[in-house]
Amino acid sequence: MMRRLTLCLVAVLPLAAAGCGGDAGSVATGSSIVVKDCAGKDVTFSGPPAKVVTLDGYAAQTMARLGLSGKIVGTGYPAPFTVDTSPYKEDLAKVPVLAERVPVTEVVAAQRPDLVLTAFSAFGGPPGSPKDADLATMNAKGLAACMPGGNTASGLAPTYDYIRKLGTVFGVQDRADQLIAELRARQDAVSTGGAKPxxxxxxxxxxxxxxxxxxxxxxxxxxxxxxxxxxxxxxxxxxxxxxxxxxxxxxxxxxxxxxxxxxxxxxxxxxxxxxxxxxxxxxxxxxxxxxxxxxxxxxxxxxxxxxxxxxxxxxxxxxxxxxxx
Missing domain, CATH: 3.40.50.1980 (Nitrogenase molybdenum iron protein domain)
Incomplete structure (x- = not known):
């Protein structure tokens, strides 16, 4: 279920392409945005999606922190909202809840989304939830948070890369970079001195x-x-x-x-x-x-x-x- 995390986010402009390690790119008239899914395949957007379904509260959290909760037309599995003590909790409370668990394909399709998001490592895990083929049928893109195989002890790369990926897709790279910097600062502030139990x-x-x-x-x-x-x-x-x-x-x-x-x-x-x-x-x-x-x-x-x-x-x-x- 876990797939190799792809760290390269690329914005493809009419006559040029930015590679790994370069600018994540921005939305421009006549341009398209390309990011990698968890299998390393290109997902192309002609512009920022207008209608988003988040299959789980984890993905909705990321959207809210990027100032994008207004684009969410429905979410599933809102349970993570219950532990949020930040000001963003008020924004998330306004998001329509489609199901207490991950919503089934028919419910997601009824929202006519441009983009379906999940913080799980793949689509179609919970029974009845949309698979990649279902997203294609409803003409919606899909982006999951990519969990690397093997040891993740190097840090919270899956979290930061998902934020960066959504920042690229929605043209809010500056906000994504700011959010990542804030989160990394909190990570760096955690003291780990002494013996490791x-x-x-x-x-x-x-x-x-x-x-x-x-x-x-x-x-x-x-x-x-x-x-x-x-x-x-x-x-x-x-x-x-x-x-x-x-x-x-x-x-x-x-x-x-x-x-x-x-x-x-x-x-x-x-x-x-x-x-x-x-x-x-x-x-x-x-x-x-x-x-x-x-x-x-x-x-x-x-x-x-x-x-x-x-x-x-x-x-x-x-x-x-x-x-x-």
């Missing part, structure tokens, strides 16, 4: 005889953990929802347990899940539980590319410093 990422309360869900090295959560000064207890797995054995968790002995809350498959939400993890006998002998070092963050901040990632990074770094939930 071994951190077990937990997505649900473990059950005896069943594997434990954790986040592997190909995820935004893993990148944040590295930036915040921790070491993933399972750097040798890559899946977003990887299965690991309770025996291996005890053997590797986490010094901190980081509970990512609010996944739909979890048996409990929020603080209730954190409390369950603290009391779970399967984790009782770990250093993390013995020392009371169980921290938490909502998945809406740390699972998919979004400006909210910096809120999650700051929360995680503070939790690792302070050591408690």
């Amino acid at each position: 071994r951190v077990m990422i937990v997505q649900d309360n473990p059950v005896a005889g069943q594997p434990i869900k954790t986040s592997g090295n190909g995820t935004i959560a893993h990148a944040m953990l590295t930036l915040a000064g921790g070491e993933n207890l399972f750097p040798d797995v890559s899946a977003m929802h990887a299965d690991v054995s309770p025996e291996q968790v005890v053997k590797r002995d986490p010094q901190v347990i980081w509970v990512i809350t609010d996944y739909t498959f979890a048996k409990a939400k929020g603080q209730e899940l954190v409390d369950q993890v603290k009391r779970n006998p399967l984790l009782a002998e770990t250093t993390a539980v013995k020392q009371g070092r169980v921290i938490s963050t909502s998945q809406y901040l740390v699972s998919f590319p979004s400006p909210l990632n910096l809120d999650g990074l700051e929360q995680l770094a503070a939790g690792l410093r302070e050591g408690g939930a």
Whole structure:
């Protein structure tokens, strides 16, 4: 599901083309804008899209931070809005909600969008949601946030590149550059001095005889953990929802347990899940539980590319410093 992140955004003008490392380009009369999708294929626009459907609140967040929420004719999965404490929350509250989950193809098509956005790594993941072929049928372009395969410990490149890509498509490159600079400054301000604790990422309360869900090295959560000064207890797995054995968790002995809350498959939400993890006998002998070092963050901040990632990074770094939930 994860595909190689393409970092080259190109604006093609009538007689010239800008390559990687050059100007991302701007909209001009008689010009077209070309960006790469997650498969490395060109997506061409004759001008800024006027009607946009965001399949999820993560993509809508990015649009709002670029001053583009007025172009969104509908969004799916608005749950990430619930953790937004920024002034942009008011803009997002005005966006029509098409579905509480990712909307199905028919609902998206009814909006007659020019562009469909998702912060997931591909289209067509959730059942019934539009695939690439469906977008072509409704004559709409599609752009997903590209997650790289392998280790993302180098930083939040998927987030920054998605912002830059949308800035190019909508002709607001200056605003995109400003937003990226603001987010990078917050990233750089996170202190990572001192020893790096071994951190077990937990997505649900473990059950005896069943594997434990954790986040592997190909995820935004893993990148944040590295930036915040921790070491993933399972750097040798890559899946977003990887299965690991309770025996291996005890053997590797986490010094901190980081509970990512609010996944739909979890048996409990929020603080209730954190409390369950603290009391779970399967984790009782770990250093993390013995020392009371169980921290938490909502998945809406740390699972998919979004400006909210910096809120999650700051929360995680503070939790690792302070050591408690």
